[in-house]
Amino acid sequence: MAQIVSRAAWGAKPPSKPLARIASTKGVKVHYTGGHVPVTIVDDHQECVDLVRSIQRMHMAGGREQPYSDIGYNLVACPHRRVFVGRGPHILCAANGAGLNSAHYAVLALVGSSGYTVPGDQLLHAIVDAIEHLREHGDAGREIRGHRDGFATDCPGDRLYEWIRRGAPRPKTTTPTTPSWTEDLVKDLPTLKPGAEHRHVKTMRALLHARGYTPANLHSTEYSKEDTDLAAQVAAFKKAKKLGTSTTWDRSCWVAALS
Ligand SMILES: [Zn+2]
């Protein structure tokens, strides 16, 4: 039921050394990114992918005092109800604080202390999906805690912490738990940024054309950095569909263009 984003799908680097395995935990601790998360993240899942990658780079480069062997969290929940595999189940995390990692798995929620700070329903669902995934596949116990339980930190922020204290209930709104056929269709289509050379650039041009835009060369498989006309059309399409204003043709664009 959780929509899992595999390490290959988000472009994870391999761990720098073998990670310690664990049989089970008492439960799960929830974290937030802290710092600034741009509000545009809710419109662009690609920003989630970029953020998870940058957190892994930061953790492995020593951004949390000593370099970690991998991203510190077991799973990461995003505002599009997707669950990224970090270290995954049955692996010791490096996020709760010294001496606290074997008792609880760590789930990161992509919400900050400025910008995007109010966890939406889809993000809350994703956190619960992640917790259930760790219970099912990692023998996690029933406890749900925040990072600040037993450790001096603001994490996971007051809003998430208050929700955790209420037992981390699923939001009442009903949300689809299975991807629509278009989401299923586009899951293997690439993200295309200026500079991309890919046969599906031609597909993107054809879809833009079908939607009333006027890409110059319908047969070209190149989205060159110099092609400011095409970039402007991508940005205009995204703006019209409320998908942000970047010139990156991502998954949300494929879904919008094919829906
Ligand atoms: Zn934390």
Ligand SMILES: [Zn+2]
């Ligand atoms: Zn996302």
